[in-house]
Amino acid sequence: MELQGKAHKFGNDVNTDYIISGKYKFKTLDMQELAKHVMEDLDPNFYQKINRGDFIVAGTNFGCGSSREQAPLAIKHANIGAVLAKSFARIFYRNAINTGLPVVECNTDLIDSGDELHVDLAEGVIKNKTKGTEIPIKPLPQVMIKILNDGGLASHFKKYGGFNFDQEG
DSSP: OEEEEEEEEOOSOOBHHHHSOHHHHTTOOOHHHHHTTTTTTTOTTHHHHOOTTOEEEEOSSBTBSOOOTHHHHHHHHTTOOEEEESOBOHHHHHHHHHHTOOEEEOOGGGOOTTOEEEEETTTTEEEETTTTEEEEOOOOOHHHHHHHHTTSHHHHHHHHTSOOOOSOO
């Protein structure tokens, strides 16, 4: 699985209320509407700045806070290619994979806002095309790549009628 886009950088401890403010997530279940408000408490113009496939880049503990799935779903519906961070809150990480949003742990100190990135999840490398550098990442297990390629865990279940983690299928 390979992804390309521009980096949009944030800091540490970006909680789920920063990702999608509570003033929106309790008013609608329309993910396209929620996507328009992703990260707006940290950057009011974020949705207008992003293009399909761009990356949210953060420091440590991304996604801390509530365990609701609206945060990764809103990011995914904003057409963000992946979230890159030094570390993730465990429940956010799991929710992201389950909803089909790629999440990558890496040294984000080597990435600045506006950098053009190429992320290869299987090979375990981020190529910073702006700086001409490479950042190693721990490759995602094949099972996670398969779930992501299928669009998330629910889509994977629909496709196979349950768990199917054979290397070929």
